[in-house]
Amino acid sequence: MSMHAVTEELAAASASPEEAPVFLMDGTRTSGAGLRILPHDFQNPTTISESDLSIFEALYVNYVQDLAGRLSSSLRMDCALKITKVAGAPFSEFRDVIPNPSCISLFRAAEMRGVGVLNLSLPLALAVADRLLGGKGKPPAAERELTEIETALLDDTLLVILSGWAGVWSEGKAPSQLEIIAHERNALCLPMTSTKELFVVLEMEMTIGENACRVHLGVPFSMLETRVRKIQESQKRITEAASPRQIQWRNQYAEIAVPVFAEWKVRKMPLAEALRIRTGDIIELPASLINQARIQLSHGTAFTGTVGIQNGNIAVQITGPSSKEN
Numbered sequence: 109m110s111m112h113a114v115t116e117e118l119a120a121a122s123a124s125p126e127e128a129p130v131f132l133m134d135g136t137r138t139s140g141a142g143l144r145i146l147p148h149d150f151q152n153p154t155t156i157s158e159s160d161l162s163i164f165e166a167l168y169v170n171y172v173q174d175l176a177g178r179l180s181s182s183l184r185m186d187c188a189l190k191i192t193k194v195a196g197a198p199f200s201e202f203r204d205v206i207p208n209p210s211c212i213s214l215f216r217a218a219e220m221r222g223v224g225v226l227n228l229s230l231p232l233a234l235a236v237a238d239r240l241l242g243g244k245g246k247p248p249a250a251e252r253e254l255t256e257i258e259t260a261l262l263d264d265t266l267l268v269i270l271s272g273w274a275g276v277w278s279e280g281k282a283p284s285q286l287e288i289i290a291h292e293r294n295a296l297c298l299p300m301t302s303t304k305e306l307f308v309v310l311e312m313e314m315t316i317g318e319n320a321c322r323v324h325l326g327v328p329f330s331m332l333e334t335r336v337r338k339i340q341e342s343q344k345r346i347t348e349a350a351s352p353r354q355i356q357w358r359n360q361y362a363e364i365a366v367p368v369f370a371e372w373k374v375r376k377m378p379l380a381e382a383l384r385i386r387t388g389d390i391i392e393l394p395a396s397l398i399n400q401a402r403i404q405l406s407h408g409t410a411f412t413g414t415v416g417i418q419n420g421n422i423a424v425q426i427t428g429p430s431s432k433e434n
Contacts, residue, residue: 156196156308156329163339165194167276168310175272182268183239185317192322193311200303202326205311206295211254213266213291214298217274217284222331225298225307225324226266232314232321234258236265245317253293263288273325277335308332369404370415370424372397402430 130138156164172189179187202225206212211233213226228236231247237258239245254262266288274283292298310325374393385391401424403411412431413424 156306159340160336161194161196163336164308164310168194171272171276172312175269178268178272179265179314179316182265183236183245183316185239185245188315189323190313191310192313193309195309195311196329197307197309198303199300199305199307199326199328202307202309202324203295203298203300203303206324208295209253209293210295211259211262211291212293212295212298213263213288215266215270215286215288217270217286219284220277220331222328223289223300224270224327224331226270227295227324227326228262228266228314229321229323230254231319232316232323233262235316235319235321237262239316240265245319247319259291269323269325277332279335279338305330366406367404370401370413371404372401399427 132138168191172191176187176189179189206227207229209230211228211230214223215226216223230251230253233254234247234252235245237254238247240261241258267286270286270288271283274286278284290299306329307326308329312323312325313320314323372393374391374397398416399414401413401415402409403413403424403426409430411426412428413426415422415424417423
C-alpha cells in the first residue's frame, strides 16, 4: 500500500461524526450533519420481545398464585397477591419507581449471573415485621425505619418470596441456592454496574390484613436469557410434533412412474383345487365384489372402488380410503 493511500485511510478513520457517512434504517446513506448520533451496545438489548414477555407473564402468573399460599402459611394470616405489571425496562427506570425509603434487598442465585432486586414498600415491611413479632400485621401509626432485629426476621419472609421465584426457573431440578447479600433503604444507593442494563420487572400488589402495598421484583434479563431460550426451544419442539408435517411438492416428482393395480379379494381355496384350474374354467364370484375393488399404488392398498365400464374401457370409481381389513 502506498504512503498516499495510508494517509487517506487514516484521515477517513479520524473523520468527525458529522463528516462520517451514516446509514439510516431504510438503508439510505447520508452524512451525519444535523443528526444526533448516540452509542449503542449491541451485546446489551434495550427491549424485551413480545414472545419473551409472554413467557415471563405465563410463568409469573403461576408463581404469584403459589406465593400467596406460601405467605399465608408462613405468616399465619390471609395474604393476597395480584400482578399489576410485567415489563422490561432499563435499570434506571426500574430504580425510579421504587419509593424512598423502602425495604430493598439485593440477592443472587447460584448458577445465575447477576444480582436481583426485591423491594417491599416500607409500610408493608413494617406490617410483616409486626406479624413476625406476634402482632396483628399492622404497620405503626408513624412511619419509621426497620430495626436490625426486624430486618433479620424479615429475611425469612424474603427468602419465601425468592425461593418460589427460583423454583420457576429450576427446569425441574432443585431450585438454585439463594443468598441475600445486602439491604438498602434508598434506591439511589443500589450498587449496580450500569443504569442502562435491561431488567425484567414484576410488580405485585400484596394485601396483608387491611394493608395493600406494592412489591417489586427486578432481575437482569441476562440473568434469565439462557433459560428463556430453552423454554422457547422446548415449546417449538412440542408445536412441531403436534402439527402435521406439510408435504412440499417438487417438480421432479412429476416424472416418477407409480404402478396402479385394481384387484379383488375373492376367496381362499385349497391348494389341490387351485392346481386343477385350467384355461377356460369359470370361477364364480359374488356380485358384491363389484363394489369391493382394491386400488393399489405401488405396493400398498390405498383406496376401494366400484368396477364399471366407461367409454368402452373397464374403469374403477374410487369410493373411499382402504381399510386395514381390505
